[in-house]
Amino acid sequence: MSDSQLPVDSDNQPFVSVKAILAGHLFLPYLEVFQDSIHLPATSGSRVPDFCFLINHPAHGQALFDLGLRKHAKGYPPAMKGTLHDFKAECDEDVVDMLHKDGIEPEQINQVIYSHLHFDHVGDPTPFTAAEIVLGADAQTLLADSYPTNQDSYIQALPANRKVTYLDFSVSASHKYKIVSPIGTFDRAIDFYDDGSLYFVDSPGHSPGHIAALARVAPNNFVFLAGDTCHNRECYVPGTRLISEENYADLEVARETVTRLVRMNKEVHNVVTILAHEAEREQDMPQFPADLKEWVVEEIQKRKAKTGSVEA
Ligand SMILES: [Zn+2]
Numbered sequence: 001m002s003d004s005q006l007p008v009d010s011d012n013q014p015f016v017s018v019k020a021i022l023a024g025h026l027f028l029p030y031l032e033v034f035q036d037s038i039h040l041p042a043t044s045g046s047r048v049p050d051f052c053f054l055i056n057h058p059a060h061g062q063a064l065f066d067l068g069l070r071k072h073a074k075g076y077p078p079a080m081k082g083t084l085h086d087f088k089a090e091c092d093e094d095v096v097d098m099l100h101k102d103g104i105e106p107e108q109i110n111q112v113i114y115s116h117l118h119f120d121h122v123g124d125p126t127p128f129t130a131a132e133i134v135l136g137a138d139a140q141t142l143l144a145d146s147y148p149t150n151q152d153s154y155i156q157a158l159p160a161n162r163k164v165t166y167l168d169f170s171v172s173a174s175h176k177y178k179i180v181s182p183i184g185t186f187d188r189a190i191d192f193y194d195d196g197s198l199y200f201v202d203s204p205g206h207s208p209g210h211i212a213a214l215a216r217v218a219p220n221n222f223v224f225l226a227g228d229t230c231h232n233r234e235c236y237v238p239g240t241r242l243i244s245e246e247n248y249a250d251l252e253v254a255r256e257t258v259t260r261l262v263r264m265n266k267e268v269h270n271v272v273t274i275l276a277h278e279a280e281r282e283q284d285m286p287q288f289p290a291d292l293k294e295w296v297v298e299e300i301q302k303r304k305a306k307t308g309s310v311e312a
Contacts, residue, residue, distance in 0.1 A: 004185045004267045007196055009220050014197045017056045018215050018223055018296075020274065020281070021098050021288040023068020024050040024091030026120055028277060033231045035242040042086065048277040050120050052095055053225055054104075054288065055215060060193055062104070063111035064131075065213045065225055066276065067095050067123025076119055077147035079154050089120065096127050102289040106131075113200070115227030116207035117142050117155050121276065126159050133158055136202070136209025137168040167211060169202045184271070185263040189214065203229050203261075205254025206247070214271070217293045221300050222271040229254075229261050231277050236261045269307055272299045 029045035030037035037044070052066035069091035070076060073084050096106055106127035113134040115121055125133060146155040158164060169188045171179050180199060181188040189199040199214040206228045213225040226236075234241040239262035248254035265273060272295075274281055286295050 004182075004263065006184045006214070006220075006222055006268060006271060007180065009216070010196055013216070013219070014058055014193075014195050015217055015219075015293075016197045016215050018217055018225075018292045019054040019056075019288045019290065020285055020292060021052050021054060021068065021095055022049050022282065023052050023066075023093075023095045023098065023123065024073075024089065024120070026050055026069075026090075026277065027086075027088035028231060029086075032244055032247040034235070035244050038244055038246060046279065047088070048231070048279050049282045050091075051274065051276050051278075051281065052121070052123070053213070054099070055198060055213070057193055057197060061110045062108055063113060064095065064109055064128070065113045066115050066121045066227070067112060067125060067128075069120050070094065070124045071097070075124060077153060077156050079147070079152050080119055083119065083154070087120070095123055098288055113211075113213070114139065115212065115225075115276065116210040118207055118228070119154070121227070122156065125162075132163040132165055134165045134167060134200075136200075136204075136211040137166040137173075138204070139207075139209030140166055141208055166209075167200055183214070184268050185260045186212075187260075203227065203257050205229075205250050205252075205257045207249050210257075218297050220270055221293075221297050223292055223296050224264070224271050224273045225276075226261060226273050227276050230258050230275060233275070233278055233280055236273065236275075237265045238262075239265070269304050270300050272296050272303075 025047050028048050029042040031040050050068045052068040055063045071094040073089035107130050109128050109131045112128050112131045117139050142155045146157040147153040167190050178191040183189040186201050189201040192198045197216050201212040201214050203212040212227050215223050230243050235243050245251050
């Protein structure tokens with residue numbers, strides 16, 4: 001066992017269920033995805049999915065990790081108009097519509113957790129009236145200057161009168177949550193339910209306060225919801241293509257985070273990664289209302305068979 005292994009199951013370990021919800025599509029120019037493509041015109045690119053995730057804990061209930069796009073891409077701050085056009089944002093059925101089809105109403109969601117505050121992840125939080133909103137601490141700087149107070153801002157203010165929790169990964173600042181450091185190949189995470197079932201992982205670089213989610217879905221089997229750590233599978237497996245300088249708030253930090261993701265996929269054999277815009281996942285992964293558990297377990301068995309690693 002190398003040092004980069006993930007925390008092992010405890011006695012009576014609780015698990016979470018994770019379901020992938022397709023909440024729209026976007027057009028991503030290659031120049032925003034790969035460093036080797038920055039010379040290409042912005043019209044050269046591909047249509048990618050926009051995933052968010054329903055996470056269900058046996059005792060703590062249901063949470064959403066990201067909300068995807070707003071329905072018909074309507075209701076964004078006016079400054080977003082050009083961006084919505086350039087990215088060809090499409091969303092005929094939003095996360096609320098998708099949940100409703102399976103008998104889940106927005107009031108039943110206890111937490112909305114944002115990987116980061118970009119338009120294709122924030123969706124419309126207003127129907128989730130009972131939800132605590134959870135964000136990485138550095139996202140606060142963006143909300144401090146948000147629309148409509150700043151009419152020119154791309155970032156929409158959160159609905160009023162909500163409980164908002166900022167996840168601070170520095171040990172000294174965190175009284176409420178247990179910090180796990182390191183976690184796999186990443187530097188630090190918060191054990192959200194304090195039982196090892198769901199961690200939020202510090203994964204900075206793309207946008208201030210960017211976080212990923214690491215969910216324990218079966219005995220010592222994990223799924224890693226990497227958000228926009230990178231925007232294409234080739235950037236993390238095999239990891240041969242470098243992320244573009246065009247799409248990351250702090251490029252150096254973002255590349256370091258991607259390096260950790262590349263290493264995790266090489267060194268840690270009991271985890272499956274899903275990027276928010278990973279095109280292949282639209283085909284190779286079961287979607288809502290299907291539970292990801294069986295698929296994750298199968299993918300991990302396949303990886304272990306390939307690498308010849310011994311069952312822990
Ligand atoms: Zn995104």
